[in-house]
Amino acid sequence: MYDLHQVHRRYGPAAALDGVDLRIAPGATTALIGPSGAGKSTLLRMLVGLEWPDAGEVRFDGAPLRRDALPALRRRIGYVIQEGGLFPHLDAAGNVALLARTLGWSRARIQARTAELAALCQLPADALRRYPAELSGGQRQRVGLIRALMLDPDVLLLDEPLGALDPIVRHDLQAQMRALFARLGKTVVLVTHDIAEAVWFADTVVLLRAGRIVQQGPPRALLDAPADDFVRAFMRAQRSVDEAVR
The missing domain is CATH 3.40.50.300 (P-loop containing nucleotide triphosphate hydrolases)
Known part of the structure; x- marks a missing residue:
């Protein structure tokens, strides 16, 4: 899926990545x-x-x-960070649907996919109506995971x-x-x-x-x-x- 060849990345004098080869x-x-x-x-x-590498190459799916x-x-690609990286002004359902809405998904399709993933990730349905500050740490992480899975990514x-x-x-x-x-x-x-x-x-x-x-x-x-x-x-x-x- 990924191939990295002699990837280098520096921040000033410090080398964050120094000739990484990885498949x-x-x-x-x-x-x-x-x-x-x-x-x-x-x-x-x-x-x-x-x-972005200063030198070297990152390939995804051969390209x-x-x-x-x-x-x-x-x-x-679905990307998840600590606490889910949720937007505090959106409820859980709004966070989950953000990219799908941008891509023009219908409300029915978003709701069906959200319900499917909430069940898969064991998130209670009522948690989708809460804002991040009202969720537990585990629930926020589940919401972040659902958001990452929304478009059915490969990675x-x-x-x-x-x-x-x-x-x-x-x-x-x-x-x-x-x-x-x-x-x-x-x-x-x-x-x-x-x-x-x-x-x-x-x-x-x-x-x-x-x-x-x-x-x-x-x-x-x-x-x-x-x-x-x-x-x-x-x-x-x-x-x-x-x-x-x-």
């Missing part, structure tokens, strides 16, 4: 992990055309990304989608989202700081450091055959609850 397979879930400042979110924004093709491209890009949620809500949403990804069969790329979450979701984990890919592959490969000491330490850096209470 993101269609229909699979890929998790981007790494320490803060590693380039994860920059890479994700590159996939939707919110960032190079072009600025003049971005409007059509973005209709094939879902998620930037720390569950990072602001409490542990119980996060645990439940992780289970629901993994089942949803499996059911829909879409290409999914997500950024997370949570190693266990990356392993839970992903077919492929991509570990970045200082703008470079240190290792990529199935989660078990990074755990059992780390490329170097950094990979070993990073993959085992999170303490379990049992370890913490000893």
Whole structure:
């Protein structure tokens, strides 16, 4: 679905991405992990055309990304950020319908698609009439996901989608989202700081450091055959609850 070849991106003297080569397979879930400042979110924004490489090439579905093709491209991509990135002056239904209205969908079609996705994402129907400030964190995230799925995109890009949620809500949403990804069969790329979450979701984990890919592959490969000491330490850096209470 995506192919990146020697992608570079700098902000002044700092290299956000430094010669990244990456293939993101269609229909699979890929998790981007790494320490803060590693380039994860920059890479994700590159996939939707919110960032542009200083050098190198990003290809989507076999064709190079072009600025003049971005409007059509973005209709094939759903993008979700923390808290859903909702507009506070619109209720949930208005947030969900925004792009569909822009494209001229009828009210009946919007309502039918919204109801279908609300059921799929386990959002109560009455929540659609509330404004973002009236929704829980988990509900806002579900609304953001519904909005991203509204046009039935080929790709879902998620930037720390569950990072602001409490542990119980996060645990439940992780289970629901993994089942949803499996059911829909879409290409999914997500950024997370949570190693266990990356392993839970992903077919492929991509570990970045200082703008470079240190290792990529199935989660078990990074755990059992780390490329170097950094990979070993990073993959085992999170303490379990049992370890913490000893």
